[in-house]
Amino acid sequence: MRFKVPQDVQREDQILWFLTLRQVILLILGFGISYVLFNSLSKQYDLNQLEVILCWVPAGIAVTIAFLKIHGISLFKFVLLQLEQFIFRQPRRRWVKHAGEPFVSMTTPFSMKTIKKQPEIEAHQEEFTTKKVHSLAKLLDSEGVPETQS
Secondary structure (H helix, E strand, C coil): CCCCCCCCCCCCCEEECCEEHHHHHHHHHHHHHHHHHHHHHHHHCCCCHHHHHHHCHHHHHHHHHHHCEECCEEHHHHHHHHHHHHHCCCCCCCCCCCCCCCCCCCCCCCCHHHCCCCHHHHHHCCCCCHHHHHHHHHHHHCCCCCCCCC
């Protein structure tokens, strides 16, 4: 007997139209808080239009948390990741060319011309000619086996 295996197992199940259980719970909580706030304040006070709008702010926050995604991540997870990075991780240091103050030295500048070359260093330095470079290239191309001259 063959069964159909779902391909995207990380996706949440949709229970009500296109809404997931998490989204339904967030919307019920947000609109419930807004309704209770509006109902209790409207019984005690005569609310103007701005106060009515402010009573429904929790519902708007719940809608943004339920539906807004940033780079494919829900807003709630994104905020938690940003808090984790801000609180627990060290900041990354980035080098920016020509950023910051330039270094100014008050001493005499260092020059290579003022240093005398030592004679033992000069003895070990060889002058590379094109003939030596070509023979080295042939040796490398032949994988270390020197060619016999004919």
